[in-house]
Amino acid sequence: MHAEMRHDPLQRRWVIIAPERGIRPTDxxxxxxxxxxxxxxxxxxxxxxxxxxxxxxxxxxxKNGPGWQLRVVPNKFPAFRVxxxxxxxxxxxxxxxxxxxxxxxVIETPSRYDDLPQLDDDHIYNLGVxxxxxxxxxxxxxRLKYVILFRNHGKxxxxxxxxPHTQIAAMTVTPMQVAMELQAARDHYSDKNRCLLCDMLTQxxxxxxxxxxxxxxxxxxxxxxxRFNFETWIMPRFHQHDFRRMTDKDIREFMYLMRDVLTxxxxxxxxxxxxxxxxxxxxxxxxxxxxxxxxxxxxxWHWRLMILPRLGNxxxxxFGTGFHINSTPPEQAAELLRAVEL
Amino acid sequence: MHAEMRHDPLQRRWVIIAPERGIRPTDxxxxxxxxxxxxxxxxxxxxxxxxxxxxxxxxxxxKNGPGWQLRVVPNKFPAFRVxxxxxxxxxxxxxxxxxxxxxxxVIETPSRYDDLPQLDDDHIYNLGVxxxxxxxxxxxxxRLKYVILFRNHGKxxxxxxxxPHTQIAAMTVTPMQVAMELQAARDHYSDKNRCLLCDMLTQxxxxxxxxxxxxxxxxxxxxxxxRFNFETWIMPRFHQHDFRRMTDKDIREFMYLMRDVLTxxxxxxxxxxxxxxxxxxxxxxxxxxxxxxxxxxxxxWHWRLMILPRLGNxxxxxFGTGFHINSTPPEQAAELLRAVEL
Numbered sequence: 292m293h294a295e296m297r298h299d300p301l302q303r304r305w306v307i308i309a310p311e312r313g314i315r316p317t318d319x320x321x322x323x324x325x326x327x328x329x330x331x332x333x334x335x336x337x338x339x340x341x342x343x344x345x346x347x348x349x350x351x352x353x354k355n356g357p358g359w360q361l362r363v364v365p366n367k368f369p370a371f372r373v374x375x376x377x378x379x380x381x382x383x384x385x386x387x388x389x390x391x392x393x394x395x396x397v398i399e400t401p402s403r404y405d406d407l408p409q410l411d412d413d414h415i416y417n418l419g420v421x422x423x424x425x426x427x428x429x430x431x432x433x434r435l436k437y438v439i440l441f442r443n444h445g446k447x448x449x450x451x452x453x454x455p456h457t458q459i460a461a462m463t464v465t466p467m468q469v470a471m472e473l474q475a476a477r478d479h480y481s482d483k484n485r486c487l488l489c490d491m492l493t494q495x496x497x498x499x500x501x502x503x504x505x506x507x508x509x510x511x512x513x514x515x516x517x518r519f520n521f522e523t524w525i526m527p528r529f530h531q532h533d534f535r536r537m538t539d540k541d542i543r544e545f546m547y548l549m550r551d552v553l554t555x556x557x558x559x560x561x562x563x564x565x566x567x568x569x570x571x572x573x574x575x576x577x578x579x580x581x582x583x584x585x586x587x588x589x590x591x592w593h594w595r596l597m598i599l600p601r602l603g604n605x606x607x608x609x610f611g612t613g614f615h616i617n618s619t620p621p622e623q624a625a626e627l628l629r630a631v632e633l
Numbered sequence: 634m635h636a637e638m639r640h641d642p643l644q645r646r647w648v649i650i651a652p653e654r655g656i657r658p659t660d661x662x663x664x665x666x667x668x669x670x671x672x673x674x675x676x677x678x679x680x681x682x683x684x685x686x687x688x689x690x691x692x693x694x695x696k697n698g699p700g701w702q703l704r705v706v707p708n709k710f711p712a713f714r715v716x717x718x719x720x721x722x723x724x725x726x727x728x729x730x731x732x733x734x735x736x737x738x739v740i741e742t743p744s745r746y747d748d749l750p751q752l753d754d755d756h757i758y759n760l761g762v763x764x765x766x767x768x769x770x771x772x773x774x775x776r777l778k779y780v781i782l783f784r785n786h787g788k789x790x791x792x793x794x795x796x797p798h799t800q801i802a803a804m805t806v807t808p809m810q811v812a813m814e815l816q817a818a819r820d821h822y823s824d825k826n827r828c829l830l831c832d833m834l835t836q837x838x839x840x841x842x843x844x845x846x847x848x849x850x851x852x853x854x855x856x857x858x859x860r861f862n863f864e865t866w867i868m869p870r871f872h873q874h875d876f877r878r879m880t881d882k883d884i885r886e887f888m889y890l891m892r893d894v895l896t897x898x899x900x901x902x903x904x905x906x907x908x909x910x911x912x913x914x915x916x917x918x919x920x921x922x923x924x925x926x927x928x929x930x931x932x933x934w935h936w937r938l939m940i941l942p943r944l945g946n947x948x949x950x951x952f953g954t955g956f957h958i959n960s961t962p963p964e965q966a967a968e969l970l971r972a973v974e975l
Binding site: 297298299300301302303304305306307308309310370382383384385437439441442443446447448449450458460466467468469471472475476479487488490491494498514515516517518566567568569570597599603604605606607608610611612613614615616617618619620621623 | 639640641642643644645646647648649650651652712724725726727779781783784785788789790791792800802808809810811813814817818821829830832833836840856857858859860908909910911912939941945946947948949950952953954955956957958959960961962963965
């Protein structure tokens, strides 16, 4: 069975059913999983991955051989596949469709021991350019409506290998959570003719108590209604709706700031597990008619990176209500992160 | 700082900021936390808890002394407090209010070694009656709009003590996730004059491949769009919107079925961490005007218990999109749970 997406009329959200082949019931205890065993992403083990889509390589080195700084490969165990039709079907009152899309891995470094905070200036810049350019390339497939770029650090944050890597998944639907945020931004813009996230930034820069770090063009802050302990968002201070629009110069400044924040989190919290996810704009050039409410996306949307440390375990309360409980006021979190000496 | 609830106009959801006093940054690594240390919930340690609200006790035993089968106490570290005004305020474009509500613990057994699947018939029946009666009592406070009853089993599922206990939290707002489901059920009813969840049950009982166990009055099944591996819902086969309406007889049948399902999950998956949460109807007798769309709650809503095994770790994908990835097709999960020999 290939991955499929399922929807029920009660929860009104898609779930991806992506069976892992050959898994036995006793294999489900992920807590026991070793993420530091054999490293298929290490330099020299290129034959363990699928063939590379892109790489930054030393002159003269060969595709799928050693001599690279970073590589992009299709995920061997994808939640989505490029092949196949969308094939939307009903099943009584339920709906399903094929898991059409793309699922790529950015292997960030040749060695598992070089984590993002340790990368040198050019390396981290190259990583940012790769993020942008892969999104640009994926959105050339006009079936794809949305792309999520995310990174899982540490087993408790869902990493299945400790080797530093980012995942990029592109899909044929816009997730409800994102659609709701797009709608909120649109409503705000309709009311006030201003971008909601620009307004949030203005307030953050004014109140200052949730700021972690500010640069010329970007800001890192702990959001007012943080879901997670030490949650930190990074956003452009200028209005920009789509990460694809980032210039090389802005990418450099943004990636340095990301490295700075991740270094602070690592130092302040003893290298905690975390996720980060880039929330950018949906594809404005899809096959399906563009929903009317997105016609002003360029004016009312604003991309952001969310860094989500995983210091507690989500429990029944969160899954029953959708409410999160956070035990660190974001003002305290920001103060602690600001105080880290780098 | 007491707990407060915060809302931002982008995510449009409330987050509970509930600082734990005296916590230091190094304390955040919950992974290292020992949930099997000193047991404040054990019989004989009653002075370690707040004063009991309710207990089932041997004749002649004293309140807050030994000799009980189960006890209900206010949570010592509550996300919500009964005291205080709602105190809704703005902060620029953000909103906040006090964490007014109630947060109780049902200590299910005198010993941490008697987990729910081992409870005898009368004990588990008493637990179910306690669930119902606490909800009835809490909803007498007309400030409270919603109640969530949940249980965290195992550290990875958010339990901070291994002693079996259930939590009941009552709050002054209906969580967005629940409000959206209520709306979905309402929309379905408007269209078809039938309860959405009754329709789902009809399809499940017809297709049979996701059924785990069926009794005269209740059904346990793995939902079509399960978010979690081996997710299982238990629902009344008859239409009932509010758990408070459960008769003693139905409680007995329901709790036996819950015990049966939890025993199957424990046996099939090597005692996995899990959450369960009861999704019942909001308070129909609150101080605030009842929203118009809930006027048909009694006709269009249907309560359920969701059991959510925690066999994988949620990662950046889930938090960035709200989509869940589930690696076990619910048909396979149900087959495996049905096959367990009790």
